[in-house]
Amino acid sequence: MNNNIVDIIKDKLDIVEFIRQYVPGLKRAGKTYKACCPFHKEKTPSFTCSSEKGLYYCFGCQEGGDIIAFLMKMESLSFNEALEKLADMAGVEYKPAKPMTGEELRRAGVRRLLDHAKAFYHKNLMSAGGEFARAYVKERNLTKETCQKFELGFAKNDATALSRDAKAAGYTEKDLKDAGLCVITAYGARDYYRNRLMFPIINQRGDTVGFGGRILGEGEPKYLNSPETVLFTKSHVLYGLNFAGPAIRKSGRAVLLEGYMDVIACHQAGAEYTVAPLGTSLTEEHARLLKRYTDNVTVLFDPDAAGIKAALRGALILIERGLFVKVASLPEGLDPDEYIAQYGKDSFENILNQGQDLIAFHTGLQLDLYPKPLGAQDKTRIVSELAETIGKQPDEIVRREWAKYVAEHVGVDEALVLERLRRPVLQSPFARKQETRPAPQTPVNPAEEELTAWLLRCPQHAALCAQLTQNDFSTPLAWTLFEAVRKAAAETLDAQTAAQKAAAYAPDLKNAIIKLALFQPPAEAEPARDIAACAAKLAHAGMHKRLEEIKRQMKRLGAGNVPQEIFQEYMQLQTKLKK
Template identity: 40%
Template sequence: MSGFYFSQDKIDEVREAADIVEVIGSYITIKKTGKNYTALCPFHSEKKPSFVISPEKQIYHCFGCGASGNVFTFVMNYESVNFAEAVEILAKRYGIKVKVSSGTDDKIKKSLLKVNNFAFDFFKKHLNNTSGKKALDYVKKRKINRETVELFGIGYAPSGWSNLLNAARKEGISEKLLVQSGLIVKADSGKLYDTFRNRLIFTFYNTRGEKVAFAGRALGDDEPKYLNISETPLFKKRFTLYGLYQGKDAIRKEDRCLVVEGYMDLLALFQAGFKNVVAVSGTSLTDGQAQLLRKYTRNVYISFDADNPGKKAALKGISIFINNGLTPYVITLKGGKDPDEIIKKEGSEPFQKMIKHAEHFVDFKLRYLLSRYDAENPVDRTEIVKEMARTISYIKDMTERQMWVSSVARKLSIDETVLSGYRITAKQKSQFLPSILSSDELVHNLVALISLNPARYNEVYELLEETELLDDVAEKVLLYIKTRFDRASEVDVADVINMYENNSERERITAMIFSLKKENLPKMLTQYINKVKTISLKKRWENLKKEIKKNENDNNIVLPLLKEQQKIASILKKLGGNIDPEERV
């Protein structure tokens, strides 16, 4: 629904109705702490609350992972929806009627969903008629029951180059849409043909249950064995997990998710009662997939094949999961087996035991390194220590991190300080330190502060224009503030924060505003304004210095320049931005 839009008045109406404390409190447990509310952050794993909600400013900020925004951005991130959908969710909650208009992109998506629904019915029909006998036999051989076939939308694409194409043409579906859907391929010659031929079909659903894509497993000798459609406006592989739609409720309920490699692994586990499972389905795990899972749980149990590629995939998955705020555990599969084979031959009980004895990612990493390196060799030992120290550093909770430092140090027979010495330095809390900011950062902080005191808009705008420090970002923010101020509308500081596209900049500015006491705002604004003036004056000083050097033999030119330098030095002294002795002429 990304092309849908609302009038600003309607967005304002929803924002005014949707109290951020009430909305966030309906999703997670929050606690009043002074004038703010705190909670365990829903966007990264932590044991001590660093997520703060400000009812006064109607914004939230996590001092652990930097997540920040207003009521809309919270719903967007928690529900994995876009802005328009977040507005609709909140409008419905507060009984506000909103009218939406769709753009071209969303009309295309709607049309593609209709194409996919048609293809879904086509594949389902062919699985159940005589042409699908081979596919049904394969399904039965893999012990996939009828209920699972229905639930996961398994179908069959018959042999032949144009079965789906001809069926779609009869229904009046345009060739352009068929190609856009990825279900039909257009050759360089212009000829059209079916993407899937003689393949068992797997359906991809989004979290709302819409059919967004398909994949096919060859039932003959065709290569590749597994084939995904190309990316489309509906389907981005890096943001999609097979089985998440069917398993999301169980994942939330059990607060953990089993992550497997293939479709058959997932189907076998799901049938055996492990409903909290997703599959990366033949591709490397991505940040987008990890972020998607994080909406449902922070605990992931990786169950990849026991061969070397499987171990490497597990290691890569560990890095991606911990970088995105999840805690990975590794289920060790022995004897080169995969989950599907274990379930089929041994049943669910052995696999349940494997889950119970899954290794924390630190233990798994250490065991893997010890299997590859010689711990008695000083060079190898150093590599093991460095890699383990780096791995442990990703654990944000200090108590838990220290526990693992002690555990690994004991196993490697080394002093704990050796591991701690390699630890990544923790991020310092952002604070008001204008003296160490770049000129762009300084200006962006300043215009964000103006959202809290729009009456000083003209002063700041004129200063930035005069000093030539007004970039596109600052101008956009100031224009928004002026528009709201001129309309006598409240300036929403969260809207201002969201106008900064750079994540680290948003985090810095949110942290600054959170830590700002109302009574300190005038002083802080003055300090920032003085710092901007200082930058401009120092720039002029440097230009004068060059002019003086260039005309050092002409007193008539040099003397006025020196006087101007003296004047600048006097002003800078008052502003607290003295020229360093080595910078003087």
């Protein structure tokens, strides 16, 4: 690893401003910044980052590290991939100091092959032989410029067209299979896509990771997505987000649609803040992606039973991630691409602006299920159903407003809705249990924690605890942590560098070190005084522990059999502890 390039990148890129691209809700809290963690669900912010230290840490899930670690975790990148992206952002030339790993080489090979396939399909659409596909595109009111922007393509009705072309370019059947572009049969490789309009799937980083194909003419399935590969997990990608990001930030909202063609038509009409999942239900990963760009999402759904159910399910996932959700539908049973073609962008945006808050939408659905006037049992069922939705809202103020709304529209006291919220939700015994990872604790007691945190913050005072030994610490792990920090403090007086060096000395305790490095002392704190006090407390604890060990040893040996040196140590410890 080229340590120099890492240091240059960290100097040029402020970790707080970088993380803010993914976590817009970062707010200053003293010298650090806090927000709800992007890596796990939470209602109270426990994610912290510091420009001064160049580190982030979540006190909830114990994830932590530097700017490189954050990008690796956030976008599932290898070290080299993350460093390459950061170097590009920082305007620094980067050449990997070590060869790529086998997995990195595999991913890079798949990426190149997907780009090759994208160009192959696009050429098919735009050249002789693509007339049938171009006629379909024209029928859907897409311009040539739009086809080029989204790099639409055409897979001919030829079982080996892409395979032959890719092999001629040096790729193997295994390469094609790994990229999700062919299946291997007894007769050799057969293209995965045939007679389909091709939609390259491009992630938010601009990498082609897969394809979607729409059948031209008769056939099933109507839409076919790439199988999952080393680059592609469909629940982790939103179609159109690579183009929509800037428009989402500018407009202050994202709009969720249902399909490729809807997104493309909306972008063509100027509504570039639109994205769509890839034929799958909305997932937490989708919510996390959207949260990087905005706090506001409008879900546009088909007004049939399946569309309503999907909209509600997706909206609940979004609000659990701290997003504010509105729900809207188009009149006359038109798809978004049809509606925007007939009525234009302004009319489309009017529909979006009339969207309902989630609680109003869900309350309306529930009220429509029961005859009027509502009976007591009907009200009980409705409130119970809506309480689950209210309970998923992480914002306490919004939660109370929702409870008030439900009370007014169902015709019950607000106190009854709030009381229902306090009841545990009964779960089916067949429901899948959520896997929860027990939160690892910092392997130190409070005095050890404070001392180690102070040394990371003020390594120049390390001499004040030079006399401490392993016996003064509560566990071997606590001693290992302290030793790593003390060694780092001996090598540098820079707090950020000290944390990085300490993590290198004790990699298994990296997260504990990062957590301690972000320690914020009280205003009245005095580093030298407090470090000395912590060291004295630990030394006192160490003497007491040693005294107890000697007492047990003397008891085992019996009166008259205790060696003189042990008895002398016993007396010395007694004297010191009485001072």
